[in-house]
Amino acid sequence: MNKNPKIALVGNPNCGKTSLFNALTGLRQKTGNFPGVTVDRKIGVTRLDKTTDVDIVDLPGTYSLYPKSLDEQVVLDILANPASKDYPDVVIMVADASNLKRNLLLFSQVSDLGFHTILALNMVDVAEAHGLTIDVDRLSERLGVPVVLINAKSEEGLNNLKFAIKGELMEHSELPKPVLRLDTVSKEFIQEIKSQFKVANDYLAMLMAGQIEKLRFLTSENRSLLGDINRRHSFQHVDFQTQETVNRYKVLGAIADESIRHKNGQPQETFTQKLDKILLHPIWGYASFFAILFLIFQSIFSLAEYPMDWIDSGMASLNEWLKSTLPEGLLTSLLTDGLVAGIGGVVVFIPQIAFLFTFISLLEESGYMARVMVLMDKLMRKVGLNGRSVVPLISSVACAVPAIMGSRTIQSWKDRLITIMVTPLMSCSARLPIFTIMIGLVIPEKTILGIFNLQGLALMLLYLLGFVSALLSAWVMKKVLKVRERSFFVMEMPVFQLPRVDHVIMAVWNAVKAFVMEAGKVIVAISIILWVLASYGPGDSMERAEQQILQENPAKSPEELGNEIASAQLETSYAGRFGHFIEPVIRPLGYDWKIGIALLTSFAAREVFVGTMSTIYSLGGDDDTDTVKNKMRTEINPETGGPRFTPAVAFSLLIFYVFAMMCMSTLAATYRETKSWFYPAVQFTYMTAIAYAAAWITFQSLS
Amino acid sequence: MAARNLSQLKLGEKGIIAGFHDSNLALKLLEMGCLPGTEIQLTAIAPLGDPICLQVGGYTLSLRLDEAAVVELQ
Known part of the structure; x- marks a missing residue:
């Protein structure tokens, strides 16, 4: 040890x-x-x-x-x-x-x-x-x-x-003498606590008396005993603490005055004060805030695209290389269609996460985040949140898990709970691939008004929709939660300073590592499970599906019928049966059993959706090298004979994923932070209900 | 003249803290260095008029108006 x-x-x-x-x-x-x-x-x-x-x-x-x-x-x-x-x-x-x-x-x-x-x-x-x-x-x-x-x-x-x-x-080093004489309470009172709890230090005894609820190592017997002692000595902890603070400042003020020398002259207006005049200005304050936000989003979507493309094509060629060098068989299929495809889905997000955390840690290190809280506090308070909720909401654009953990700085329990509950409505980076693919399917790539890329605009609207719905849900929860708890804002405004490069790098490194480890585990597990479920079926149903296709088309060779066989086998596999089982529920939203499989697997994590679509269409589809988007574009709806992904279906899916709470890690984070399964259950239910209703309305009104 | 509180300061104006009328908030504000007798100056107001920023004991403190109203001035 x-x-x-x-x-x-x-x-x-x-x-x-x-x-x-x-x-x-x-x-x-x-x-x-x-x-x-x-x-x-x-x-x-x-x-x-x-x-x-x-x-x-x-x-x-x-x-x-x-x-x-x-x-x-x-x-x-x-x-x-x-x-x-x-x-x-x-x-x-x-x-x-x-x-x-x-x-x-x-x-x-x-x-x-x-x-x-x-x-x-x-x-x-x-x-x-x-x-x-x-x-x-x-x-x-x-x-x-x-x-x-x-x-x-x-x-x-x-x-x-x-x-x-x-x-x-060193063994003989001296302990400091107490700064404060505890003369506002009786010696007997301190002595009683010290002997009851075998405590040697006077001030520790007073902390125990004053912090009964906050000290987690006390047992319930300890607590009631302490409560008894407090009552017998009529100890008022708030009065004691106030008096203690004032008395400490008296002693410390004298010490500080003796050891600090002031230079003559009026103190100059500091750099921080000058900068605050601009950053908290009624017009320039908001203008600079939105300019910074705009810069962040632009660089996330435009700059991160290049490394993402490299990773994407790198993973694709790795997959191809593995397929061509390894002997064909079950293990190779598991490795390439299951594992590498799954891991690729995680790794491709790293550039975006890294960019986002770079900006967030720059904002925090420089001291600007505190100004954002001041700028936004009044607006946030109107909907039941707090200026401090801004940081979780902004970080949630990367990932809701660190965002929910970041809510710990909010002192009021009610404000914190509402922040945790609505944070996952902000569109996180895991939704991005779904948005990108669906938008690519139905929104033409053209420029309007000279500068705005229509697809980019649609993407921004989806983010905005998430943000507005987070505020609205917060407002509803504020009405529902009848807690009359005073919410505090009191906050120190740090001095502006240049961020240190190594701190930013460290923060980004930790965030990326946590993302890869946490999300990676889930995605790899789901990919393997999905591969198994889609490759096997109950009994000999897989063989029978193959035989049936062969019998129906006696003129063709098994090679020519590869796609038909694969489709039939997928439909009869465990995954296919799952999809058919839930089809009645999702049919009103315009989805079929294949989308159903993707919905189910993405319950664990949204980013699995695209991977699942690609797995399903590559197991049941024609050409392995085609992109997911093209496979989806050419998919035919057997009932109508038209394309599977009509605008109505695509929009319905987009809207569904704006609202749906599909992320185990977020639910786990909510559980850890609220220490109860009640809140994650409520979170899951309300978000899924909104998602279902909104997707239904979208599909029904567009089709 | 009726006693003023911290939320009534004008931009750039200074005051001396006299006391508090909310014992829970008082403890927090005391910890943050807002002691009776200390000079405090309003240095900035958020664009929507709330919260406000104050210079006290060598640093900048941000308070909501209703929190500032708890602090009585001399």
Whole structure:
């Protein structure tokens, strides 16, 4: 087992904590979840000297140990629970030097818990630009802990920091003295909790008394016992916490005043303030926001097309090569028609996902995302969402799974729940191939008004339809959910800064890796299952289908009848029977049993739809090298004798996929975030109902 | 003069925080450095008039108008 000492990074949001984490651990880091919650747990290793490695855990940013959101609760959970596997030996408190007093609040709470604490002062350059100089020795002396100046972005001061960690890990290193005297409550009260729960630290005892509901390691007996003690001592936790915060600031304000020197002169208007004047301007604010959105969509659809084409043709030639070199047989068919086709369907999305996450992480790193939240808060609130919902909604254009996880920053449960419920209505990248193929079938490729590509316009309308329906559904849910919970917005606006290239690359790499791993597993599994279901039928039905075709056409050789045989075999296979079984349900939407098979398989993940269509039409079709689109275009509807994919059918399918909740991973994410099967069930039901109704209306009115 | 609250500041105007009349929100705002006696300045208003951005204790804080209304000014 890994016995490295544990170091926790703690700090306010936007203090540069994650930059420091990356600087300390480099590529020796991995991301997982904290036990029981889906908050990202980033852990990495750093080398102090030849013999000592330490584990570094990056805890979520928080302003205090009184959590308002799930992310923040993780910090309290770990620091208040010596039994936690992440309980640190040393805490590095990363503080924004330009905002020292506020950052010291959390520092003092952590050091009062009795941790070996190091204060790492970051953003000293910003502080100096504000006309502040900090007396490090005085600060260290007054706080009783080592203070290290660092620059997380340029990686300065890391050796001093490592030296300080080594010092704190030595056996005889001193613990800091409490910053705050707990004199607003009686000694007996603290003593009773300490002896009942065998707790050594006074402030920890007070945290337990004040955070009964938020501390997840407490059992229900613990909770009722704590509640009893609180009642007997008539302890009011909000009053205590307010008083504590004010008292802490009194002590810390004095310390900060002693250690900070202000340069003379009026502070200049900072770059951030100047930029905010434009970005939050009534006209220029929205204009720049839409310009940025437009740029993102343009590059996703135009730039990503080239690498996507290379991947597409690369996978096709790989498939061809495999088919020509490997001996013909079951295994080859499974490998090429099943596996490679399935994997190709995943890999082709990588450019789009990479582009999207590049932009999203640029927006986040630069500090612009916070401005978008301010711009959109009022609109979002009208439909029951929150300014913070904008980020999940925008990220959902790539994939709903990280988007739903991104909703954790929303503190109000109601706002967060509605955001989670409507996020999958935003058209994600998995719908893109379906949209592309269907639009290609029915909308002519021509330019209108000189610049607008008609197909591109249709695509944008579909995205818009998804967005509008997300807002409408949110509004309905706001009316249905009768929770009168106060929703908060209170948010720090980070200083604008240039994004660091390696952070963006890291974010994109992680997103792509997660997409390939998560979606890849599902698609590969479905591809194999589908291949099996479409290649086998009950009993000897497959052989009988072949015999029947041969008997009906005695003049032709089996080679000439290959297509007819394959079609008949597909119809009698397990997959074909499935398709026929659900045909009555989907007939009103204009679909036949072949589309039915694709609908069924795409219940797991939408992107499977196109792969299934291609598998079905290549198993039952004429020419293996033809594109899916051409196969679909030439497919004949036996009842009418006309093309299978009439505009009515194609539009009906398009509309169906705008609304349908067809993605297991999203449902799983909703389950994880809401901790109940009720919400994913509701999500699935309402979205499928809208999809069915809308597709029915579309088909009936167009045909 | 009747006591004013933070939501009544005009763009660019400064005020001194006196207190709060919502104990739950007060705790959050205190943590964010909005202490009684601190100077606070309205620096930007979102295009639809809400939320607003304020300069307090060396950084920019964004609040909705109804949250700002909780903060009393001297």
